[in-house]
Amino acid sequence: MSIPKTQKAVIFETNGGPLEYKDIPVPVPKPNEILINVKYSGVCHTDLHAWKGDWPLATKLPLVGGHEGAGVVVAKGSNVTNFEIGDLAGNKWLNGSCMGCEFCQQGAEPNCPDADLSGYTHDGSFQQYATADAVQAAKIPKGTDLPGVAPILCAGVTVYKALKTAELRPGQWVAISGAGGGLGSLAVQYAVAMGLRVLDSKDYRRWSTWCH
Ligand SMILES: [Zn+2]
């Protein structure tokens, strides 16, 4: 498989500045990284915040946004043992972490003070080829529908984690605020798959009658 030297990307030079669709170099994976040929990418509201520079943590500049990329591994660094060329992989929000601090050692890598973030401190999925730390890159099983899985890499894991840590049991009720939105609609699907009963507006009216 031949990897080109340049690729198409959406990139901005300054926060809030023009979003340019242009040719940039294909990144070379570091020893711990894989190179993903991104086939599909979701767009998250965080991408808008990163472009505008809304948050106190500065973004890398110039920056390629995006952290819901799903694609195929086309190259890997010399230290990578958990991915092979041709595997499906995703570059998600947490691109890499130090793996040595207290948070990383407790499995709370998103809280790592040195976390490297796709589409924020690390060029993300709005390009044809993106690098990701092999330890944090999402492993996607062969045969997975890539356009379907792309939004799972941020929107999906966000609500899945919330439902998991809520420690509800099948048959229990769950209220999902913003259930009609992007994350909410995924949360409803996960909740149903977990055997939970999702509160809808009809139930809410019945309950508020009982309560008054
Ligand atoms: Zn996101």
Ligand SMILES: [Zn+2]
């Ligand atoms: Zn760490």
